[in-house]
Amino acid sequence: xxxxxxxxxxxxxxxxxxxxxxxxxxxxxxxxxxxxxxxxxxxxxxxxxxxxxxxxxxxxxxxxxxxxxxxxxxxxxxxxxxxxxxxxxxxxxxxxxxxxxxxxxxxxxxxxxxxxxxxxxxxxxxxxxxxxxxxxxxxxxxxxxxxxxxxxxxxxxxxxxxxxxxxxxxxxxxxxxxxxxxxxxxxxxxxxxxxxxxxxxxxxxxxxxxxxxxxxxxxxxxxxxxxxxxxxxxxxxxxxxxxxxxxxxxxxxxxxxxxxxxxxxxxxxxxxxxxxxxxxxxxxxxxxxxxxxxxxxxxxxxxxxxxxxxxxxxxxxxxxxxxxxxxxxxxxxxxxxxxxxxxxxxxxxxxxxxxxxxxxxxxxxxxxxxxxxxxxxxxxxxxxxxxxxxxxxxxxxxxxxxxxxxxxxxxxxx
Amino acid sequence: xxxxxxxxxxxxxxxxxxxxxxxxxxxxxxxxxxxxxxxxxxxxxxxxxxxxxxxxxxxxxxxxxxxxxxxxxxxxxxxxxxxxxxxxxxxxxxxxxxxxxxxxxxxxxxxxxxxxxxxxxxxxxxxxxxxxxxxxxxxxxxxxxxxxxxxxxxxxxxxxxxxxxxxxxxxxxxxxxxxxxxxxxxxxxxxxxxxxxxxxxxxxxxxxxxxxxxxxxxxxxxxxxxxxxxxxxxxxxxxxxxxxxxxxxxxxxxxxx
Numbered sequence: 001x002x003x004x005x006x007x008x009x010x011x012x013x014x015x016x017x018x019x020x021x022x023x024x025x026x027x028x029x030x031x032x033x034x035x036x037x038x039x040x041x042x043x044x045x046x047x048x049x050x051x052x053x054x055x056x057x058x059x060x061x062x063x064x065x066x067x068x069x070x071x072x073x074x075x076x077x078x079x080x081x082x083x084x085x086x087x088x089x090x091x092x093x094x095x096x097x098x099x100x101x102x103x104x105x106x107x108x109x110x111x112x113x114x115x116x117x118x119x120x121x122x123x124x125x126x127x128x129x130x131x132x133x134x135x136x137x138x139x140x141x142x143x144x145x146x147x148x149x150x151x152x153x154x155x156x157x158x159x160x161x162x163x164x165x166x167x168x169x170x171x172x173x174x175x176x177x178x179x180x181x182x183x184x185x186x187x188x189x190x191x192x193x194x195x196x197x198x199x200x201x202x203x204x205x206x207x208x209x210x211x212x213x214x215x216x217x218x219x220x221x222x223x224x225x226x227x228x229x230x231x232x233x234x235x236x237x238x239x240x241x242x243x244x245x246x247x248x249x250x251x252x253x254x255x256x257x258x259x260x261x262x263x264x265x266x267x268x269x270x271x272x273x274x275x276x277x278x279x280x281x282x283x284x285x286x287x288x289x290x291x292x293x294x295x296x297x298x299x300x301x302x303x304x305x306x307x308x309x310x311x312x313x314x315x316x317x318x319x320x321x322x323x324x325x326x327x328x329x330x331x332x333x334x335x336x337x338x339x340x341x342x343x344x345x346x347x348x349x350x351x352x353x354x355x356x357x358x359x360x361x362x363x364x365x366x367x368x369x370x371x372x373x374x375x376x377x378x379x380x381x382x383x384x385x386x387x388x389x390x391x392x393x394x395x396x397x398x399x400x401x402x403x404x405x406x407x408x409x410x411x412x413x414x
Numbered sequence: 415x416x417x418x419x420x421x422x423x424x425x426x427x428x429x430x431x432x433x434x435x436x437x438x439x440x441x442x443x444x445x446x447x448x449x450x451x452x453x454x455x456x457x458x459x460x461x462x463x464x465x466x467x468x469x470x471x472x473x474x475x476x477x478x479x480x481x482x483x484x485x486x487x488x489x490x491x492x493x494x495x496x497x498x499x500x501x502x503x504x505x506x507x508x509x510x511x512x513x514x515x516x517x518x519x520x521x522x523x524x525x526x527x528x529x530x531x532x533x534x535x536x537x538x539x540x541x542x543x544x545x546x547x548x549x550x551x552x553x554x555x556x557x558x559x560x561x562x563x564x565x566x567x568x569x570x571x572x573x574x575x576x577x578x579x580x581x582x583x584x585x586x587x588x589x590x591x592x593x594x595x596x597x598x599x600x601x602x603x604x605x606x607x608x609x610x611x612x613x614x615x616x617x618x619x620x621x622x623x624x625x626x627x628x629x630x631x632x633x634x635x636x637x638x639x640x641x642x643x644x645x646x647x648x649x650x651x652x653x654x655x656x657x658x659x660x661x662x663x664x665x666x667x668x669x670x671x
Contacts, residue, residue, distance in 0.1 A: 359469065364506035367466050368516070368572065369494035369523035378519065382510025382555070 011066045014038065017129060020070055027098035028108065029131055037118055037129035044122035050244065050273065056300060058242040058271040068187045070130060072158030078133055081149035090143045097134030097163045107138050111167040115194040115222040124220040127161055127192045134163035137176065141169035148175040155215065159188035168201035175204040175392060182212040189215060195223035199253055202230040204392055210403065211239035218244050227253030234391045237264040237272050238403050248277040251285035258287040263387040266299030267407045277306040280313040291322040292387040294380060295331030302334045311342040320350040325383050377408045418481045419443045420580040420615055425476035427464040434460040436640035442580060442615040449618045449626055449651065452637035453659040458619045459503060462584040466500040467493050480580060495524055497579030501569040501586050507557040513568065514552040517575050524576050541574045544604045546597050563594030570601040577610040582617045587625035599628025623651040636662055
């Protein structure tokens with residue numbers, strides 16, 4: 001156990017927040033904002049879309065965080081991504097979130113809180129109240145970063161509340177990897193990511209979540225896009241006991257394009273809740289959402305996908321494709337894709353499938369000499385491929401395939 | 415027992431409780447080509463699926479041996495490892511699995527470790543050439559979005575790459591245009607002339623005699639209502655062309671009556 005009994009404060013109430021502030025100061029979020037957020041967390045109900053039901057093993061309404069410690073002496077802050085020298089001289093800022101307001105006040109205040117609205121959001125309020133780690137990335141207009149910037153968040157014996165703020169100036173381009181990892185027994189990740197793209201900016205944002213089997217995750221990510229900006233989000237939720245991962249991208253300016261790719265795989269007694277929403281708030285905006293999910297063992301999953309096309313979004317073009325694969329009788333996946341369209345001249349498509357591996361595919365592979373269990377693994381891995389192939393870098397794709405294969409392996413050979 | 419060949423005797427099989435095969439006897443020797451012809455619904459595909467081990471086809475009686483090894487009762491992959499190949503009339507699509515990966519996995523399963531990666535590559539490119547296909551085909555997903563002709567070419571590519579002892583080709587000619595049919599015919603021809611394929615036995619299941627203009631059958635069998643009613647040499651195919659299946663059916667009825 002790495003938690004010191006003198007400094008650890010259990011539970012996520014006022015006392016815990018006071019202890020956190022006494023220990024590390026306000027950081028970039030002042031105390032009043034934090035206490036307001038905490039009050040909202042305590043008062044707001046769990047939104048109906050995230051409520052239990054259908055015998056979900058994990059019910060957010062019954063979530064008990066009283067035993068969760070908020071800091072941990074053993075913990076090191078997330079190492080900041082290495083910045084190529086050329087990027088530094090071009091004025092790119094990468095700063096520890098807690099120092100961002102002090103060191104880059106104008107840039108920080110122009111960006112902070114612009115994409116996330118925590119006023120009616122219980123778990124985003126909790127993340128805001130305790131935000132204790134994180135990274136601020138600010139890319140000036142026109143600067144192109146070729147190398148991905150990698151942010152590693154590692155939770156230990158205490159909860160981790162990461163705040164990631166990424167701002168891209170007009171015509172700039174960057175790729176950011178957010179990796180969530182845990183040490184043994186980590187209880188909670190509760191975080192926020194704000195992604196702000198000015199006009200013509202292009203951001204690739206990759207979420208690679210491989211938390212351990214004890215960890216709950218309550219992550220809220222919000223993006224806004226200016227005119228002709230492009231956002232590609234690829235999100236792999238492969239770990240955790242109960243992972244709630246919510247993403248909303250709003251195309252505010254005409255010509256904005258959003259691609260959202262999510263894959264999740266719940267095995268054992270994992271529960272994964274993924275929610276994506278793309279808002280078309282301007283004309284000629286485009287979006288594509290591709291979701292591939294699978295469940296094995298007694299894994300549970302839920303996908304809520306929403307495309308919202310506002311009345312002014314003439315010529316919007318949106319597609320949402322969601323496919324789920326059930327690999328065991330005990331697995332359960334719910335999929336709820338939805339379209340809300342208030343404009344007339346738009347194109348919108350959504351389709352969803354759910355099912356087991358087809359016997360015809362298995363038989364076909366078996367007639368080629370491939371044993372049934374191997375055929376199942378091959379077909380299941382192939383099922384993820386349309387989502388996997390949208391992740392950046394072959395190295396990451398190869399790593400994710402290995403993780404997926406390990407989850408597919410029968411317990412006897414695991 | 416140890417007699418070589420794909421030997422089917424008194425095979426009876428049913429689907430959903432309906433008996434489709436009513437006692438089939440057929441022996442395909444190494445290096446020979448047999449054509450099994452018959453109208454739709456006569457049970458030709460049922461024979462193919464029953465011998466390959468499809469779980470929906472219930473064999474109630476009979477046997478099917480491959481060079482002496484009983485196939486019935488084995489899982490489909492074990493039958494393939496014994497040396498059987500089935501070319502499907504409607505091959506399944508496996509999205510996300512590339513042709514190259516699928517064939518490599520299958521080759522490794524039926525002939526473990528017998529080809530270095532370089533030799534595997536050389537062989538597959540040679541076969542692509544015979545089938546008049548380009549290398550981009552290898553990175554496509556198995557049968558996913560394939561045209562009818564592409565599906566049948568992939569079946570032939572697998573046949574050549576897996577080098578079985580006996581191959582059942584189920585309606586490989588159906589739905590093919592002239593070019594695709596020519597490519598399929600050339601592929602079988604090339605295979606039969608190769609070292610790997612010269613001892614291969616073929617059971618070509620077809621409705622129409624036209625594939626037999628590309629591949630010469632040593633023996634022709636006619637199947638009606640779950641039974642083989644006539645067997646003969648290549649001239650039997652011409653008779654079907656002349657008389658049609660109705661003519662054959664009348665002859666059979668007359669001889670029985």
